[in-house]
Amino acid sequence: MNVSLALSVQGEAHWQSLRYHVEWAEGFALIVLFSSNPALYGLLRERLVNIYRTRVSHLQEVAPRSADTLVEEVMALIRTPSPLHDAAVAPLWLDVTTNGDAAWERARANLVARLNEHRELLRHRLPRPVILLLPAGYRQRLRTFAPDLWSIRDFSLELDEQEMLRHEATPIGERDPAMGIPREIDTVSRSSQVPTFFEEAQWLEWERLQQRGVRNREMLLAGWRAIEAALSARQLQRAVQIAAEVLNIARELGLQRETPETVRDLSITLNRVGATAQALGQWAEAEAAYRESLGLRRQQRERLGETPETVRDLSIALNRVGATAQALGQWEDARQLYQEALLLGRRLALAFPSHVEYQQTVKRLEDKLTELPTAPLSTSQASARDH
Amino acid sequence: MSMQHIMQRRYVAWNEIFTPAQVEHMALMMGGDLRGFFRFAKECLTRAATLPDAVLPLPNKVLQDAENHLRRDLLPIAAEDEAWLRKIAASKNPELESIRELPRLARFFDTSLVLNYRNAEDWYDVHPLLRYGTGDTPI
Numbered sequence: 407m408n409v410s411l412a413l414s415v416q417g418e419a420h421w422q423s424l425r426y427h428v429e430w431a432e433g434f435a436l437i438v439l440f441s442s443n444p445a446l447y448g449l450l451r452e453r454l455v456n457i458y459r460t461r462v463s464h465l466q467e468v469a470p471r472s473a474d475t476l477v478e479e480v481m482a483l484i485r486t487p488s489p490l491h492d493a494a495v496a497p498l499w500l501d502v503t504t505n506g507d508a509a510w511e512r513a514r515a516n517l518v519a520r521l522n523e524h525r526e527l528l529r530h531r532l533p534r535p536v537i538l539l540l541p542a543g544y545r546q547r548l549r550t551f552a553p554d555l556w557s558i559r560d561f562s563l564e565l566d567e568q569e570m571l572r573h574e575a576t577p578i579g580e581r582d583p584a585m586g587i588p589r590e591i592d593t594v595s596r597s598s599q600v601p602t603f604f605e606e607a608q609w610l611e612w613e614r615l616q617q618r619g620v621r622n623r624e625m626l627l628a629g630w631r632a633i634e635a636a637l638s639a640r641q642l643q644r645a646v647q648i649a650a651e652v653l654n655i656a657r658e659l660g661l662q663r664e665t666p667e668t669v670r671d672l673s674i675t676l677n678r679v680g681a682t683a684q685a686l687g688q689w690a691e692a693e694a695a696y697r698e699s700l701g702l703r704r705q706q707r708e709r710l711g712e713t714p715e716t717v718r719d720l721s722i723a724l725n726r727v728g729a730t731a732q733a734l735g736q737w738e739d740a741r742q743l744y745q746e747a748l749l750l751g752r753r754l755a756l757a758f759p760s761h762v763e764y765q766q767t768v769k770r771l772e773d774k775l776t777e778l779p780t781a782p783l784s785t786s787q788a789s790a791r792d793h
Numbered sequence: 794m795s796m797q798h799i800m801q802r803r804y805v806a807w808n809e810i811f812t813p814a815q816v817e818h819m820a821l822m823m824g825g826d827l828r829g830f831f832r833f834a835k836e837c838l839t840r841a842a843t844l845p846d847a848v849l850p851l852p853n854k855v856l857q858d859a860e861n862h863l864r865r866d867l868l869p870i871a872a873e874d875e876a877w878l879r880k881i882a883a884s885k886n887p888e889l890e891s892i893r894e895l896p897r898l899a900r901f902f903d904t905s906l907v908l909n910y911r912n913a914e915d916w917y918d919v920h921p922l923l924r925y926g927t928g929d930t931p932i
Contacts, residue, residue, distance in 0.1 A: 418843075419840075419843050422839070422842065422843035423836075423839045423840060423843065426838075426839040426842050426843075427835075427839055430839070545866070546869065549866075549904050550900060550903075550904060553903035553904055553905075556904070557828065557905070558828070559832075560832065560835065561832075561835075561836070561839075562866055564865070710854055711848075711852045711854045712844060712845055712846050713844065713854065713858075714843065714844070714845065717845050750845075753845040753846065754845060756845075757843065757844070757845045
């Protein structure tokens with residue numbers, strides 16, 4: 407599996423919130439993060455380091471590693487003035503996530519209790535942002551055992567891996583087609599058609615859930631993975647069958663309760679249906695599914711306003727319909743769709759300059775537009791292209 | 794002094810960013826807690842700053858997202874706490890059945906799960922973020 411560590415759209419939004427809370431602080435600001443995933447919080451820390459690298463101040467990092475000296479080390483840090491850091495409003499990154507034995511747990515609890523007791527000292531001696539990093543799931547304990555400290559927080563965030571990270575191979579979110587075909591579903595260049603263990607596991611899980619007779623969102627998620635695994639393994643009939651059933655479920659769930667989530671799920675499912683038809687060379691069917699998805703995403707933007715998610719979703723849908731129009735030789739349609747996608751892509755790239763995917767999407771869309779012929783294909787050319 | 798006046802003292806042009814109804818809503822959802830109110834406002838501002846196109850006054854969706862984020866700070870709630878909180882929400886009294894339960898009640902106050910209001914006579918209620926949740930909140 408090709409799994410790379412990158413933030414999802416939601417993860418980027420959380421990062422931006424964190425960043426603004428840190429950057430906008432004019433004095434003490436307590437920011438509490440909860441995570442036990444060093445790679446995930448390391449990514450956020452790295453971004454902060456990069457931002458502050460270009461400034462007079464820098465990110466001060468403290469990560470005590472001994473349970474015996476934890477409390478004293480942190481309290482000494484608070485008690486000892488650091489005029490340079492204070493004057494520059496340099497953020498303090500205080501990492502107390504060490505996953506150790508019972509002694510560590512006690513030391514961490516003691517530290518939290520001491521900070522609670524000395525919250526005024528903390529507030530006055532550290533006139534700059536303090537990012538306190540605690541293990542995942544520690545929020546309730548902090549709230550209960552350090553209520554005074556908790557009450558002066560500016561921002562807190564549980565860093566949920568599923569929500570914040572974008573796994574390239576996980577089809578829960580969606581890959582922008584402008585980014586090209588992911589390696590794991592590149593059905594043309596794949597040399598072997600023997601399913602991998604992972605692929606087989608995806609449709610076995612789908613079948614297991616089907617036997618349970620449950621028709622809920624869990625089924626949708628399993629279905630999306632199973633479709634992608636079937637496409638990847640070139641088991642196209644299997645993909646068609648699963649896609650049809652997943653589409654039924656998505657429509658049912660939407661009818662039962664129309665919420666932004668069920669509408670989005672239906673649009674994602676339609677894109678899976680479109681991808682399946684596309685893999686079979688059925689461009690007209692693919693276009694119908696992609697166009698329905700596009701309609702839903704336009705509705706979502708109307709209903710929810712412009713959020714990073716609605717803009718990105720719409721851009722993806724435009725891209726997909728644009729690609730089918732291009733494949734069908736409808737170049738003027740393709741041009742308009744790509745141009746609209748490009749407009750949205752540029753806004754995302756501007757709003758999230760550190761998100762490489764958005765920059766690459768813009769580049770690829772610009773390339774696509776440049777490569778589009780100006781005159782439409784003749785009917786025979788278009789027909790030839792269908793096959 | 795209303796929250797709008799307090800906002801005015803902090804930032805004169807506040808009503809370019811929030812509508813009076815939104816300020817009222819933030820005040821109600823924070824149960825009148827000043828620190829919570831400004832945390833809510835700041836959360837809205839940082840979220841708005843991440844939007845591709847800034848629109849003022851802020852769309853209600855920004856407030857909803859910020860509210861959901863702040864609600865998560867109060868969750869999860871243990872089942873036995875939930876039962877007690879439901880009683881408080883219904884009667885507006887502390888519902889302290891035994892003095893041995895006092896530490897638990899104190900914890901509710903410490904963690905702002907229950908707020909004590911003092912207009913005319915004392916009364917109690919669970920935090921408005923829990924009372925007026927959007928479907929997945931327990932109280």
